[in-house]
Amino acid sequence: MxxxxxxxxxxxxxxxxxxxxxxxxxxxxxxxxxxxxxxxxxxxxxxxxxxxxxxxxxxxxxxxxxxxxxxxxxxxxxxxxxxxVVDSSLSAPSYTLNRACTSLERTQQGSWVCGTTVLRGDTQVATFPNARLAVAGDVIWVLSSTALERYVDTGSALVMTGSLNHSQGNATFLLASAEELAAVHDDSLALYTFSGGTLASAGVTPWTPPAASVGFAGDPHGLLLREGSQFILVTRQAVNFQSVIQACPYQLDSGRLQRTPETCLQLGGDVVGFEPQVLWTRDPPFMSGTRLEQGSIHRWEWSGGRLVEAGSVSLGAQALLTFPPMVTPSVVPAIYANQSGNFSASLTAVAFWSAERRAILFEHLDAEVHSLRASPTFYWGNISPSTSPPLTKIRLRSQAPIP
Structure with missing residues (x-):
């Protein structure tokens, strides 16, 4: 409603x-x-x-x-x-791209980074197959299994500002700023820096990824949150025959991510979203009488070297979560109304944090989007499952919906 x-x-x-x-x-x-x-x-x-x-x-x-x-x-x-839910469907700016986007970011100059392709409108500017891309302002980082490249979007062209060969193999997760790129590789954690016109890495930290991904098959096995020089690595681990979310703190030391002596935090439930300083989790569903309750969503903030719960909200029995792939730099939980388990685009909403009310609220943005995905900035998906080629509809999210 x-x-x-x-x-x-x-x-x-x-x-x-x-x-x-x-x-x-x-x-x-x-x-x-x-x-x-x-x-x-x-x-x-x-x-x-x-x-x-x-x-x-x-x-x-x-x-x-x-x-x-x-x-x-x-x-x-x-x-x-x-x-x-707040209805922003009439006010949120709308865009359409002539292709499907597994991940979506945008430079300040207005270029879309759709998966591994950079677009200006529907015009393809560049494509980087077999690489992962991350955007920070007008900077586009391109990381493959053997090389790192850094580009700047000038509004009329992509200008390469640096390149670096590496031997760390594939990366499964990226966390970018304009001058630094933190990467979770298959068996190492790395921080790449850009300074004085040169790309460099001060070294890598070995790590052994767990058997399970943080979400479903194909999702990364580790996520990074960051505040300044402090990081936290989020994984799914088997502890005492139980599958738990584990969040372990790291500190930047001489360009390397070093594990700190603090104990890892263990959380129950599932990871359902993440932002650079935020982790979203959900409790497991449970039966209440004859109703299947969908559990509660929790919002955790990484601040001051601690992961602290900022708020939570119960989904009840009438709201079901979507579970998009966790391949974008940020994923925000989205829900749809429970109508015998059937999906209806007109009854969807995405979570946002109301600082004024210190509460998790929901915002409806579009009644056409299928296979929906959401970040703090965008809400997007296919306009119709049968469209060929697929068309991606994008709605820009307000940073402060009216509570």
Missing amino acids: KVGQRFTLRITPVNPSVCGEPTLPTSVTAEIEGPSGEPIEGQIQLGEATAPATLQFTPVRPGPHHILVAFSQVGGLHQFDFHA
């Missing part, structure tokens, strides 16, 4: 029968609680005979809403949890 728009919920009473004749409820009431527990005004009416009752109300603030519906005499007590 969307903030400021009328929401309708139909509730079917549980009707026992006596001697084959249905027994009907005589009345129905509804209580609606907003994000802070405040009462929300609504109207509810009984349906005729065995028809569902109809509840209507208009959410005024984004966030979780709890609904309690009680039928009199017979019909039972019904509880529902829904998220009211």
Whole structure:
């Protein structure tokens, strides 16, 4: 449901029968609680005979809403949890690219980095097969299994500013700034620097990747978060026969990422997103009566050498997570309404952090996008699964949606 728009919920009473004749409820009431527990005004009416009752109300603030519906005499007590989302679909700028993008970034000059291809509009500027790309401002880093190249987008051309051969093999994760590139290779952690017109690496730190990826098959086996000279490496490990998320701190020392003596933090659940200083996780789903609750999303911030939980929100039984590949520099959790497990693009939303409310809220951006993916900056995916060639629709995300 969307903030400021009328929401309708139909509730079917549980009707026992006596001697084959249905027994009907005589009345129905509804209580609606907003994000802070405040009462929300609504109207509810009984349906005729065995028809569902109809509840209507208009959410005024984004966030979780709890609904309690009680039928009199017979019909039972019904509880529902829904998220009211900010609707940015009419205001978010929109772009379309004539190809599918497994990852998406944009330079300050406006060039799109779609997977391994750099585009200006729909015009291909350059392509870098068998490499990973990362963007920081107008800088584009290109890292293959044997070489690193650094380019600057001038608005009219890509200018190479440095190159460096290396022997670290494939990289599975990149974290970029304009002057530094941190990379998780198959068996090492490396920091590459650009200074005085020269690319260099002060050395690498060996590491043994775990057997499991942080997410699903094809996802990286390690993610890096960074604040200044402090890093944290996020992996999935088997500890005491349990699969856990493990976050181990590293410190930059003479250009190398060195493991610090601090104990690794262990978290339950799954990794469902990451940003340069943020980790998103989800608790496992669980049964509550006859409902499958989807667990809670947690937002963790890497700051001051500690990974601290900033906030969490329960998904309830009505919201399902999407699980896009974790191949972009940032992945933000996205959800869709649970309609018997079927996906509907018109009922999707992506998480954002409200600093004012210190809460995780959700924003709806588009009713056409399938195979959706989201970062703090973009929301994108195929316009239609059957389009050939596939068209990618992009919506720019506001950095501060109105809470």
